[in-house]
Amino acid sequence: MTADPIRWGVLGASDFARRLMGPAIHAARGHVLAAVASRTPAKADGFAAFAPGLRVHDDYDALLADEGIDAVYIPLPHTLHVEWAIRALEAGKPVLVEKPVAMHADDIDPLIAARDRTGLTCVEAYMIVHHPQWHRLRTLLDDGAIGRLRHVDGVFTYDNSADPGNIRNRADTGGGALPDIGVYSIGSTRWATGREPMEITHADIDWEDGCDVLTRVSARFDGFTAHWVNSMRLLPEQFVLFHGETGLIRLTAPFNAGKFGEARLELRDRSGITRIETWPDVNQYVLQVEAFGAALRGEAPFPWTLEDARGTQTAIDMAYAAAGGRPA
Known part of the structure; x- marks a missing residue:
């Protein structure tokens, strides 16, 4: 990774993302919130208050195809985490996925395999370890x-x-x-x-x-x-x-x-x-984003892995x- 800001896209305009993780991404050093995808675009309005110029996609796949996005944060309902994290990795995007990654331990194995296959960073947003x-x-x-x-x-x-x-x-x-x-x-x-x-x-x-x-x-x-x-x-x-x-x-x-x-x-x-x-x-959420950036840039290992989540x-x-x- 270069020293340029890491441009984030949020997959799903959840209330948690709007209140905590979106502002944390935008406040973290070397990071910027660049886009949000929501099947109800009006839900993305609250993000523009702290991220002017934010792009809004009305389709999750459109965000994954956005060449102006370097990393994806996934706060979707728990049962959708593995599916969309794998799709993000396959689209070439490193992933920070909300907890819990899955509803059963074995369900995390395909995501671990996708991480290893693509060589991209994929970790759980377990903020307390930061x-x-x-x-x-x-x-x-x-x-x-x-x-x-x-x-x-x-x-x-x-x-x-x-x-x-x-x-x-x-x-x-x-x-x-x-x-x-x-x-x-x-x-x-x-x-x-x-x-x-x-x-x-x-x-x-x-x-x-x-x-x-x-x-x-x-x-x-x-x-x-x-x-x-x-x-x-x-x-x-x-x-x-x-x-x-x-x-x-x-x-x-x-x-x-x-x-x-x-x-x-x-x-x-x-x-x-x-x-x-x-x-x-x-702010442990800001520290989490900055730790993710350090991992992407090869500066330090991320302290919580998919294996930890499993x-x-x-x-x-x-x-x-x-x-x-x-x-x-």
Whole structure:
């Protein structure tokens, strides 16, 4: 890649892309949002407010054929991610695809094959691994700051019960708490520790219209256990606690840092003293875009691969199986 700005196209004018990822692309150093494709072009109007001169395509294939696009971001409904990511790669466009990449771990394999076949960058938009609070936490764990890790607790909840038409509340578009936010509680545990769940020891899931709306999942890793609560029907809350034999670390806004609350890491040891570190002005979405650009230019590897995404989806598949499977 040259030093010219990387010109992005967004495949699907989702609300999330308009509010967060579109502005992040346009704010990132060395990047520009150049085009949006939407089958309802009026939905693209909100993007022009921060990206003047934006091109609007009324067809996804037209954006993939646009020679003025260097990379594609895909925020389509979950069930469309693999199909359109493969089509983007085959059109010669590197891809940043929203989480979850797919609804089953095996469904990610054709995308991995397409990435390898084309030699192009294709990664999941798992923004938290770009935030410095998570890098700091992983360093502390590796350095033994809390001694031997014995247990992880993760909670991520919100309430969208008033929006039944939301794709997260529809089974046909890949809805559910585990696909939407379980990827964070489970995936962050995997990434921070570098370990995989050996067994799902408990899975209790509440279902509505084929979507999991409240999940309580416990797992056994090599050396520690974990328990995760994810819900689309509870008061908003999020935290992650890593509990060791000589100390503990808590992240108080681990997933929506800056929106849910200030990014804050609390480290407490046997002395009873709690040491606090904060990151008040970090935009993890901007950092994610800049990391993607660094990967395209060969400057640094992207810290979250399709294989990482597949590992999290494998754990989610295990949780569903432990709960007796998804509704027919």
